Amino acid sequence: MANHTLALRHQFDNIEQQKDASTFGMWVFLVTEILFFGGMFCCYTVYRSMYPSAFGHASNHLGLILGAVSTAVLICSSFTMACAVNSAATGAKDALVAFLWVTILFAAAFLVIEMSEWRMLYKEGLMPGFNFTYRDIDPAHVQLFFCMYFAMTGLHASHVTIGIGLLMVMAFRASRGTFTPQYYTPIEISGLYWHFVDLVWIFLFPLYYLIARHLQ
C-alpha cells in the first residue's frame, strides 16, 4: 500500500481519478496521432485516385512476403502486449517483464524486416531522393507512389522506434517492481499506444502491398 500512496501525484484526489485522467489523456493523444497520420493518408488517397494504374503497377515492386511476415510479427507483438497488460493487472511481475521484452523483440524484428525491404528498394533504384533510376511505365507517378510509401512507412517506423524506447523503460520499471495490480496505468497506456502503432500498419499493409497488384 505504501507504493500505492507514493504513486498518487499531488494534483489528484485519489488513485482512480489519476488512472482515469492518464488513460483519457492517452486516448486524446491517440486522436492527435490519427490526425497526424491522417494528413498523409489523405495525400495517399488523393494520389491513388488520380493515378490508379501507376500506383497499382508500383505496388508490384514491394515484397509481398516481407510485408506479410512483418504484419504477422506486429500482430504477435500486439498479442504479447495484451498479455503484458493482463499480467500487470493480475500482479504477475515476472510474466509482465517477460511479455514486455518479447513485445520489444517482435518490434525490433519488424524494424529489421522493414529495413531489409527499404534496402531492397534502394538497390532496385526505387528510393526517390537517393537512388531513383526507374524508367519504365509512368515513372513520375511511380516515383510519387514511392515518395508516399517512404514518408508513411518512415513515419510509422519512427513510431515503432519510440514504442521500443517506451516499452524498454516500462520493462526496467517493471523489473524494479514499480507496478502492482492497484497501480499499472503506465503499462496500460503504453499498451494503448502500442496497439495504435500496430493498427496503423494494419492499414498501411493492404494500401501499399495488396490493392491492385494485378495491374502489372
Add this chain to the structure above:
Amino acid sequence: MITATVETRENYLTHEYGVKSWLLTQDHKRIALLYLVAISFFFFLGGIFATVIRLELLTPPGDLVSAQTYNKLFTLHGVIMVFLFLIPSIPATLGNFLVPMMIGCKDLAFPKLNLLSWYIFIVGGVFVLYAMLVGGVDTGWTFYVPFSTSYANTYVIMTALGIFIAGFSSILTGLNFIVTIHRMRAPGLTWFRLPLFIWSMYATSIIQVLGTPVIAVTLLLVALERGFHLGIFDPALGGDPVLFQHLFWFYSHPAVYIMVLPGMGVISEIVSVYSRKKVFGYKFVAFSSVAIAILSFLVWGHHMFVSSQSVYASMVFSFLSFLVAVPSAIKVFNWTATLYKGSISYDTPMLYAFGFIGLFTIGGLTGTFLATLGFDVHVTDTYFVVAHFHYIMVGGTMMAYLGALHYWWPKMTGRMYPELWARLSALVIFLGFNLTFFPQFIMGYMGMPRRYHAYPEEFQVYHVLSTAGASVLAVGYLIPAVYLIWSLRYGKLAPDNPWNATGLEWQTTSPPPPENFDITPVVNHEAYDYSILEEMKVG
C-alpha cells in the same frame, strides 16, 4: 485590512526562490508566467517587423528596404505573430493560470507535460529565431508550394521545423486542458456551472488537438520535399500543389479560431462582471463555442476560391463559411443583451471588452463579405483581406488578451495596475488600431495588393494614414508594457476579489497559494450568480 494578511501569507511567487525554482517548476501558475515572458518577447519582436513594414510603405517606391528584405519582414512578422504569439497567447498564459483555478483543482492533470510544453515551445521559437538570424525566410507565413519547396532561396526548412516543434507544445497544452476539464472539476461544478472561459478553452483545445497534427505533417512533407525533392507537391513530378493548400488551410483556418475563441471566453467573463449580471443565454454562449470549433473544420476551402478548386466545392465552402456567422453573432448579441439594464462600470478590462465587441463585429462582417464568391475574387490577396484578419486577430484577440491581462493581473501578481494610465492606453490602442487598419479596407477594395513593397501613388494617402495609426498603436502597446512592469514593485497591493466577481479563482488569496486553495471548494451555484456575494457578505 485585507492587505496585511496578503503580505504575510506564503504564495506561489514567494514559497520558492531562484532561477531553478522557476525553470523546473511544475506549478501551472509559474508556467503561465514563463509563457507570458516568452510570448511578450515574441510580440515585441513581431512588432518590430511590423514597424519596418509600415515605414517602408510610407512612400510609394521601395526605398527603405529591398524587395527581398521586405518579403522576409512580412514573413517573419506573420510567422512570429501567428505561431509564437497569437496561438499561445491566451491559452498558454491565462488558460494555464486560470483553468485549474476556475475549476477548483490544484494543478493541471499533467504538470510535467505542461512544463515540457513550455520547453518545446522555446525550442520551436529558437529554431525560428535561428532561421531569422542566419538569413530569414521569404515565403510568407503560408509556405505555399512550389515556391517554398523549389524556388525560395531562404531558410524554409529551419523555420518549418520551428513551427512543427512549437505545434507539439500547442497539442500538449490542448490535451492537458481537455483531460483537466473532463476529470478534475471541483465537487458540484457541473458542465453548466462552468465559467464560459472554460467552455471556450475547451473548444479551443479541441481544435488544437485535432488541427495541429495536420499542419505538423504538412510542414514535415514540405521539409522532405525541399530536402530530397520527392515530388509530393511538385507538378513536374505528378504532385499537386493545391493539395498542399488544402492541408495547410485545414489547420490554418481553424487556427484562426484557436486565436479568437479564448478571447471570446475572456469577453464573456468581463462583460458579466462589469455589468453585474449573469451572461444572457449562458447555454447558447457555451454551445456556440463548440459550434464554432466544429464549423471551423468545414470552411477551409474559402481560402482557395481562386486556386483552381472546383466551383461546386467553392459554393459549398462559401455556404458553410456563412454558417460560422451564426454562433459568432449569438455571442455578440448575448454580450449586448447582458449589458442591457446592467449596472455597467467602465474599468479598463471593460473598455477592452467594448473594443473587442465592436472590432470583432467589423472583422466578422467583413469575413462574410470574403465568404461571398464574387466579392472574394475581387479582393483576393489585397489589403481588404489584410484588414479583415487584423480586425479579428489584433482588434479581437489582442484586445481580449490585454483585457484579460488587466482583469486577472491582481490575481496573478498580487498588485493593482494604475487605472488612469490603463484607461488611457486602452483608448490610444483603440484609436491607433482603427487608424491603422480601417484605411486598409478602402485601399484593398480599390486594388492595393498585399505583400508588395512598392505601390502606385494614388494609394499613398491610405498608407500614410495606416503608418500614422501604427505609430499610435505602438505607443498604446508600450504604455502597458511600462506600467505593468512598474506595478510589480510599486502597484497597490491587490485584495483577493477586487472586482467582486464570482469565479472560484477570486475565492482564494491574491496571489494564490502554491496549491491554489486551502480546502477544495464545493460549488453549489451557477456561474455569474452575483446574489451569492451578497449572501456571503451577510453570512
